[in-house]
Structure formats: structure tokens, C-alpha cells
Amino acid sequence: MRRAEAADIVINALGDRPTVVCNGMIGREVFTAKDREENFYMIGSMGLGLSIAIGAAMSAPEKGIVCIDGDGNVLMGAGVLASAGAMGLKNLHHVVLDNESHGSTGGQRTIAESVQLEKIAEASGYAYAARVDAADLKDEMPRFLERDGPAMLLVKVEKGNQPGIARVSHTPQEITQRFGTRVKGG
Amino acid sequence: MPKTTEFLEALQANGYDYFAGVPCSLLKGVIRRFDEEPQWGYVSAVREDSAIGMCAGAYMAGKKPVVFMQNSGLGVSMNALVSLNVIYQIPTLIVVSWRGKDGKDAPEHLIMGEIMTDYFDGITLGEMKGLPWQILDPDDVQGSVTAITKQIDERKVPGALIVAKGILDASS
Numbered sequence: 001m002r003r004a005e006a007a008d009i010v011i012n013a014l015g016d017r018p019t020v021v022c023n024g025m026i027g028r029e030v031f032t033a034k035d036r037e038e039n040f041y042m043i044g045s046m047g048l049g050l051s052i053a054i055g056a057a058m059s060a061p062e063k064g065i066v067c068i069d070g071d072g073n074v075l076m077g078a079g080v081l082a083s084a085g086a087m088g089l090k091n092l093h094h095v096v097l098d099n100e101s102h103g104s105t106g107g108q109r110t111i112a113e114s115v116q117l118e119k120i121a122e123a124s125g126y127a128y129a130a131r132v133d134a135a136d137l138k139d140e141m142p143r144f145l146e147r148d149g150p151a152m153l154l155v156k157v158e159k160g161n162q163p164g165i166a167r168v169s170h171t172p173q174e175i176t177q178r179f180g181t182r183v184k185g186g
Numbered sequence: 187m188p189k190t191t192e193f194l195e196a197l198q199a200n201g202y203d204y205f206a207g208v209p210c211s212l213l214k215g216v217i218r219r220f221d222e223e224p225q226w227g228y229v230s231a232v233r234e235d236s237a238i239g240m241c242a243g244a245y246m247a248g249k250k251p252v253v254f255m256q257n258s259g260l261g262v263s264m265n266a267l268v269s270l271n272v273i274y275q276i277p278t279l280i281v282v283s284w285r286g287k288d289g290k291d292a293p294e295h296l297i298m299g300e301i302m303t304d305y306f307d308g309i310t311l312g313e314m315k316g317l318p319w320q321i322l323d324p325d326d327v328q329g330s331v332t333a334i335t336k337q338i339d340e341r342k343v344p345g346a347l348i349v350a351k352g353i354l355d356a357s358s
Contacts, residue, residue: 020243040246044269048239051231052270055243055251058229059204079232080239087229172274180246 001134003157004165006097008033010068013141017093018056018183019066022049022073025103025161030068031168040179041168047077050094054084057092057149060183064091064145071098071112078120084150085125092149094121099157107159121152128152188356189327190215196331197252202279204244205229206237207254212283212349215357216254222357234259235266238344241278242270252279257286257298260305267317267344268309275342279335284321284350306346318345324353 007029011019020040021027027041042049053067074081074096084092100112121129128151132140137155144153170178193216206229209217220228231237234255241251255263260282271278285291286299298305307316318337323330330347338345 042270044273045235045239045266048235048242048266048270051236051239052243052246054229055204055206055240055245055249056247057243058227058240059244059247059249077236080236083229083232083236083240176246176274176276180248183247 001137001155001157002160002162003097003099003103004029004033004162006134006137006155006157007068009138010095010097010141011036011039013138013145014066016182017064017066017145018060018179019068020049020053020056021068022046022070024070024072025165026068026070026097028165028167029162032162032166037178038182041170041175043168043172047073047080049073050077050080050084053092053094054080054087054089056183057089058087060185061091063183063185064093065183066093066095069094069096070103071096071100071117072102072110074117075110075112075115081121081124081126085121087150088125088127089150090127090148092151093145094150094152096152096154097157098154099159101159103161118152118154126150126152129154131155187324188215188358189324189353190219190357192327193322193331193354194219196328199328200331200335201250202252204241204249204251205254206231206240206251207281208234208237208256208259209254210256210283210285211355212256212285212351213254213281213354215354216281218357234263238263238266238271238278242274242276245276245278252281254281256283257302258295260298271344272309272311272314272317276344277338277342278344279338280344280346282346282348284348287350302348314343317343319348320346321348321350322353
């Protein structure tokens with residue numbers, strides 16, 4: 001399955017859950033699939049998507065907070081998996097689209113081919129962490145979101161980018177405003 | 187004479203209600219109070235930039251965040267400050283210790299100690315010339331916290347409260 005297709009399935013399963021999307025091509029694919037005010041598109045600060053989601057999940061415990069991440073981001077911020085696990089946030093769901101490469105810089109390999117990120121999450125204290133076949137992603141998403149967090153669902157996707165994919169058109173300040181309004185319940 | 191109690195009261199008086207960071211011996215009085223008093227909800231982060239990210243998420247959820255770190259953590263925090271906080275207009279108070287002040291410290295602290303205020307002055311973008319910083323005055327703790335908070339709130343940027351040795355080292 002192409003990553004853009006997986007991103008489409010994931011974002012369309014999230015209802016109105018505030019969602020932090022990591023930097024790189026994944027943000028652009030989520031934006032193209034379904035732009036929502038609940039989406040925080042992180043355009044810089046690689047590796048920090050999960051940290052942002054943790055801060056939001058702690059501060060808005062009545063909301064289900066989602067982080068859509070890539071393997072490069074998870075590896076860069078791998079220590080934060082331990083924070084998420086240790087904090088035991090029930091309202092934190094972490095979806096990882098893993099294509100074993102850095103998509104936006106030319107498809108260079110990461111080391112995710114030989115690292116099982118969901119096992120790191122499990123060892124870090126996630127309440128649930130599993131890998132799902134791409135073919136089952138659509139059926140699995142609603143079940144996954146019903147689970148107590150911190151929970152990780154990892155899906156392996158194909159390398160390569162969608163040609164001509166749009167950039168996020170909102171300014172960073174607009175993204176802050178929109179996401180803030182939604183996560184605060186407005 | 188330690189000023190930790192006065193400092194914590196000043197944070198509360200200025201509306202701060204989310205706390206995350208990585209400790210420093212110069213801040214150990216504050217961190218000890220956080221550990222003893224779980225109502226603060228202090229998050230012991232794995233890295234300084236992760237604490238900044240958590241503070242960003244908390245801010246967008248309506249909190250007023252503070253991140254604590256040793257100045258060695260400013261190195262790893264630069265990308266978070268410039269490619270997250272500044273461009274997204276996410277204000278955060280950074281309480282940062284001043285190891286290496288006046289060139290008197292272990293070797294690993296000397297460079298960051300020397301460039302302490304240049305670091306914040308150097309973060310510029312067009313009209314924005316530097317991030318605000320304030321050196322914590324042990325004789326006017328409340329005034330120092332209020333002054334930096336005013337700049338952070340008005341400019342919607344992160345700003346630093348720089349803490350020298352001997353002010354927040356003990357928990358009283």
C-alpha cells in the first residue's frame with residue numbers, strides 16, 4: 001500500500017480527534033486526504049510530534065489525541081516513546097506509517113528495516129503496540145481507537161512519494177489557532 | 187539565601203500551570219519541590235527539546251507552560267525554538283540555569299556559559315530581533331518573573347529566565 005493511501009485511511013477514521021501530524025511528506029498527504037481544523041501539521045521540529053501530542057493529551061484529558069508519525073520521526077525522537085509509556089496517557093493514540101525511509105529528502109533509508117518500533121513502544125510501557133497488515137488497516141482503525149492508550153499501531157507502507165502532492169497551505173500561526181480552538185473544545 | 191518558595195509563588199501568580207523539563211543542579215530546589223508536591227504535575231522529560239514540544243502541546247490545549255533546563259540543553263533545543271515555537275507563535279517560559287557563568291565551571295559548560303545571552307539575541311526573523319531574556323534577580327524574584335512573562339505574552343514568543351548559582355538550588 002502506498003503511504004498516501006494509508007494516510008487517507010487513517011485520517012478518515014479519526015472523527016474529530018485532535019491530531020498531530022509529523023513533518024515531511026506525511027503531513028502533506030494527510031492535508032491532501034482530509035484537511036481538518038483538528039490537524040496540527042508540524043512542518044519543522046522533526047521528532048517532536050509525539051511530544052506535542054503528549055502535552056495536548058495531558059492538558060485535555062477528555063479529548064482523544066492522536067499522533068500520526070513516520071519511522072524517521074519515531075527514530076529521531078525514540079526516547080519520547082519512553083515518556084509516553086511512563087506517563088500512561090489513556091487518551092493518546094500513536095499511528096506510525098513506516099516505509100523505512102526519509103520520504104521528503106529523497107527516499108534515503110532509515111534503519112527501520114531492522115528495528116521493530118512497536119516492540120520499543122511495548123517495552124516502553126505502551127498499553128498496546130502492534131503491527132497491522134496494510135490490507136487490514138481500515139478495519140483495524142476503529143478497534144485501535146477503542147483501546148486504552150498509550151497505544152501504537154504501526155503499518156508498513158511502500159517507499160516513494162505521491163507526485164505533485166500539495167504543500168500545507170495554512171500558515172503555522174493559523175495551524176496553531178485552528179488546532180488550539182479544537183483541542184480546547186471549541 | 188534560596189528563593190525557591192518565592193519563585194514558585196511568582197510562577198503561580200503569573201498564571202503558569204504546566205511544567206516540564208530536565209534538571210540542573212542549579213535548579214534542584216525547584217525540581218525537588220515538584221517531586222515532593224505532585225500537584226504541580228511536573229513532567230520529567232527525556233530531553234530538553236521534548237519538554238519544549240510537550241509545552242507547545244499544552245499551550246495549544248489552554249495551558250501556560252514552563253520548561254526547565256540546564257543551559258547545556260539549549261543546544262538540543264535550538265531547532266524546537268526556531269522551527270516550532272517562533273514560527274507557530276507558541277510562547278513558553280524557559281527557566282534555564284547559567285552554568286559556566288564568568289568562565290568558572292567545568293570545561294563542558296564554558297562555551298554555553300559564555301554565549302548564554304547571545305544565544306537568545308541570535309534568534310532573529312525579519313523584524314523579530316532576538317528572543318526576550320531576563321536574569322533572575324534574587325532580590326526581586328516576583329519582578330523578574332513578571333517582567334519576562336509580560337514580554338512573552340505580548341510578543342507570543344518563548345523567553346528565558348536565566349538563573350545563576352545560589353538562587354534555586356535549595357527547596358526552601
